[in-house]
Amino acid sequence: GQKNSGSDNETGNKNEDGIKFAVLFGAGGLGDNGYNDEVYMGAEMAAEQFGATFDYAEPKDVAEFETQLRAFADSGEYDVIIAISTEQVDALKMVAEDYPEQRFCMLDTIVEGYDNIHSISAAYPDQHFLSGVLAGIATQDERFPLSNPENILGFTIAMDTPTSRGQAAGFIAGAKYINPDVEILTNFIGSYKDPATAKELALMMYERGADIVSANAGSSTQGVFYAAEEKNRYVIGTSLAMIDPDRSLAISLKKVWLFVVQEIESIHNGTWEPGSTVLGIPEGVCNYDTTGLNIQIPDDVVAILDDIRTKIANGELTLPTDLDQIDEWASQNQYHR
Amino acid sequence: MEIIRMENISKIYPGTVALKGVDFTLNKQEIVSLLGENGAGKTTLMKILYGMTAPSSGRIFYKGEPVRFKRPIDAIEKGICMVHQHFMLVPAFTVVENIIAGSEPGSNIFLDKKKARQEVIDLISRFKFNVDPDAKVEKLSVGEQQRVEILKVLYRKADVIILDEPTAVLTPHEVDDLFAVLRRLKDEGKSIIIITHKLKETKEIADRVVVLRDGNLINDNVDPRKVSTKELSEMMVGHEVNLQARRPAKHIGEVCLKVENLTVEEDGKEKVKNVSFAIHHGEILGIAGIEGNGQTQIIEALTGLRKPKSMKLTLDGKEVTGKSSDFLKAGIGHVPEDRLSMGLVKEMSVMENMILGYHRESEFCSKKGLLLKKQISQYAEKLKKDFLVKAASIYSAVSSLSGGNQQKIIISRVFSREPKAIIVAHPTRGVDIGATEYIHNQLIELRDRGAAVLLISADLDEVRALSDRILVLYEGEIVSESMPGELSEVEMGLLMTGGNYMVEEGKQRD
Amino acid sequence: MTFNAEVLYSIVASTLRSSVPLILAALGGCFSVRAGVSDLGLEGMMLAGSFFSVLGSYITGNAWLGLLFGMLFGAVFSMLHAVMHITYRVNASISGMCVNLLATAATPLLLNEIFGMSGKSPIVEAFKKPDWQWMNNIPVVGRILGAQNVLFFVAILLVIVSWIFMYKTKIGLRMRMVSENPHAASTVGLNVTAYKYFGVAMSGCLAGFAGAYLSIGQMNLFVEEMTAGRGYIAVVINAFGKYNPLGVFGGSIFFGFFDALQTIFQNIFPSQLVMMTPYVFTLLVIALGLGGSRGPAGVGKHVDN
């Protein structure tokens, strides 16, 4: 491996033996069995693959983002500083302006127009779209033993933020795309760390006839899984760490760890460039996943999912990005089996 | 037979020595009166006996056995009960609940309300007390509350009963009733310790008098029948005292304060019913009456603390309306009935308390709302000197002063503003003889300088000694107006309890 | 949105389930206030209960023992409040906040120290929802009660027992006397300090129970800050219910009901506004003068010796 010698000299005393990078986690912090943990996993993978080392910080509030980024930048030790959550955009832009020679990376959000920021993200709806399609099929398909005759699904969201609404929109669009009459119950928990409320909401969804509930809710997701266990229905999580082998219909995967690995790889290869990279279903970064699950998805269903994935990759199908757009989108886009 | 002996009791509070090696004994079937000025240590001695505070040194013997009372419950178990100087009642509880709490009937964990109620009713009828067992205490008059306190003690079947100033809030008639009860209890074999500042009462009820002064035992075997009240008070104070002698007004002037059609409504009931009266310059008008007959409401109306239903108040012909600050500004001074809760801020300094209520006057406060600290401290020093307030400095907290000196702060504050009229309520309640004498003199001086004084007091002797004219208040109405000496104490007592017919009949017979 | 009997059943069942932790914590608040100590520390005691019940269940493998552990440590945390306020005369709002701060700091730390995990604990043995088939035969009520956890019934029992304790027993009367007028209580020979400690310890136990209900009753693990402000809501409910176990029960059901209703209204109105409504309603009730009594007269007062 060769180091990116050009920028090395400019920014001073960088670790000569290997790449050193820093990660600024989201306010939720590690241990969420979700996004933050997956980024951490990516950092470890990158460290191992490229012999890199990394430091990280778990900020406690919004005001701390800027301080931590500055401190990382100030030390001049890092080849790249990675900010991982949407709330950090403001801080990142401010700091990036003050340290033009320092490379930054923004994950999961598009930031453009800076010479020292590279952003890698997936389109919000992509993560859950294919799972939505699968759920839309499964709820009406007798080959899925835990589903019921009713045509109802559920989606629980931690906080009512634009990002979360975009993610939910992906799931709902997926389900309606294949099953236009499906009803999708959506609920907001109000916290990333309140599994008890999450469980209660999921229980009510199941009681109201939903047979598959998907969750994108940080640590609160645990509650949805527990509700699925109690009701013996399907559940869809967002992380490899968050599965119930007998009841997880799929995992709505966004392979954020790949973002980190790619980023470090580009540094390692000297191909790092500012700008933005958007990845998603076409690149295989977002997908439904069944690793470690005991549920058999019939081949014809897999074929449909593959077909839809191709359509998206071709650009035949573009996805809606907010809950408000769904109805209109669904009336225009329908999949005919 | 000796039932209690306290030996060489000392109590040191941070900053004060409350008791210095006091010995005290109590015999069976005996009523002992404990005398002493404010701060002499009477309450402290009794609190030690009752297990509420630990003595710094000394020993207590109960029937010859040495005992250590760590908590009141230890004393209660030995049959020692105490009625406190300040009421120890729960306003939100009923009379029954207040009486039984802590010594409920029955042996299981559940509360037997029926049995408790029956026991209390029996007790009430046995001692001919007039209290509703199911009434909430917050609705009771002060006298009734006092009776509940005594019922609490009786309910606990105490052998030794300690009463700390039980008569301060009672009418003469109620005092008689109380004393009758005490005598009956004595006949039943109980021993009683009573603390009072009224020497007349001491002479009437006590078998033996014990005198404390400044934490020292002065004499523990005075026979009340063999000493005069003058001698008793000199024992307490340590020097000669001039007892209240009437000093009638020299020249009564024009009408100063005129109150017409005063009606006050509270909780939908008329507490003061269309009362009118006038006070002249240089006159003390006394209002006698049992507490709870509308005194508080009259005071509040005349000081602007409460909006009466109707009232026309004029001061030297000018009408006064508005808030209490307007009344103060108009020249109506106010010595409130409870010095600590209404008249003073005990956490603040003597100096700060000496301008309370007058702090917005231009003497103490600039137009921009700044306090003129230099003027204020000079003023406070002057008052401290003029009114003989005993305090370490004007910067000491009021809480560090004795009751009498606390009262002096209020007196100095109000009197030195030369009010045209002044409302004075219970000015000497709980104040010792020395300070009482001083306050009375100040009142008379103020009157002689031309102020109109409205004196409201539950102490009939005080009203009779100071007033130039006396009204009797009963259930919110003025039932009698008389000149001092016109009516006997008994007659006034009857009027105060609603017996005006009898008085009038008596007069007609004369 | 179809609005049928199913939905109705589900709302009622959910109301009961989500009111349980509120009932328990606010009941704890009752004991505290009715012994004369303000109850601002419920949140912290509850969080401690959540964590330690999980730890207890983890160690023993038994949910009941876990619950016991949770209650015990709820009480242990309440003792910080008790010692500061009762013995050292600190303002109760401050000592209460101390408990909250301590629990928020200590639980993640212990999570890290004991389980080596951050954010949440491993999954432990929890109270399973009992399978009461026979209940389903009882019309209406059976379906709703059948959807409840055993702890729900324990909570109801505790409400009744607490009410009897406070209003029908001698100790209850004495404890209330302490809260109304500690001086009076001490003069009739009651050990005011002991009663206050007892009330606070009970509040710790019950808040610990409430926390345990969240972590091993509703759920099967601990998540940092999982009480999510329920302790503060319990403080509100306690005042709303006039510091009476029955009132507290009613107030908790009220809040639980709003929680359950949210699931339906969130799809119609912005979620934040829906979540805001129970507070607006409570505030209105207080503004109309129907609730929010000042409580026992002697709360926060001390007796000198």
Place this chain on the structure above:
Amino acid sequence: MIKNIDNARKIKMGSSFMNSAIALVISLILGMVIIGISGYSPIESYIAIFGVSLGTLKGFALSLSQATPLIFTGLAFAFAYKVKMINTGAEGQLYAGAMAAALVGAYITNLPSGVHALLGFAAAFLAGGLAALFVALCKVYLNANEIIVSLMLNEIIIFFTSYLANGPLKPPGSGVGQTKMIEDTAKLTKLIPQTQLTTAIFIAIITACVLAYLLDKTVFGYEIKVTGHNLKASNVAGINVSKISLITFALSGAIAGMGGAAMVLGVNYRFVEGFSSGYGFAGISIAALAAYNPIGVIFSAFLIGILKSGTITLNRTTSIPVELVDIIQVLVLIFVAAPALIKSIMSRAKKVRSKSSREEHMEVKTSDI
């Protein structure tokens, strides 16, 4: 005479200062023990916490900037406490103030820079004050418990501002609930470039001084103290207790609101949903630490600011859990809030010392024999 007062006050302040200092030392020592027990090096931790916070310019600036919102909320609590009201609503008032400042900062344009920022503070002052006034009205006229009403109003304000930030006020394309960025003219001047230390700290300190002056030197302050100590006596003294309570509590809320403005105009440059990590509640401890003295609040907030800034360093440079610092913070609060606790510890220590010295004495004697 004047000297006399000053002396008396000095002694009082001095003893409460001593008390706080001892409390600090004890809690730092206990903190070391806890860190040690948790298996980390106490020395290394303390170097990380204090070395950077106090030893470097940026660290020092960070400590000050962390202290800024805390001064406001600490003052808010301390001031309301002067009339014996407990302002648990500072968190909500902070949010209300932040939203108001963000609106003024973003939607009013063409103002000179200092004026714009001050207008932002004024709006926050008003918003926080109105929120608190509502609580005070409920207390004064409906006899409601201010703690309870404040707690509810907190939730209402936080949810409502969150609704605004996610709904009507959300700038297009934003991934989080927040309002539009404020104009440059509304941004506060940085005192040290590349830090979050802005002129807000001056506004905070000035506010503290104004409050101290108000309480000590004015009739209004006198009336506040009288009202706080004895409600009945202040009525009798012709003080309009309702008015004093309303004004004091509203001012308390207004000060908390200014804390929100400091965060928006100086740090985040817009209202961000959930921006406060409990600054409002932290105010309670800050005020208690300062024994409710406005000037003391500056120092206690600075102390907590040091610890918070230490936490930030610790977080980045070591694997020591940051909650350890929070624990130290609680310890400080416990010991400062309970002066009696310190006293009993000190007297016990003295007893032990005198006992041991007596024993020494005896030893000498016996050896003499």
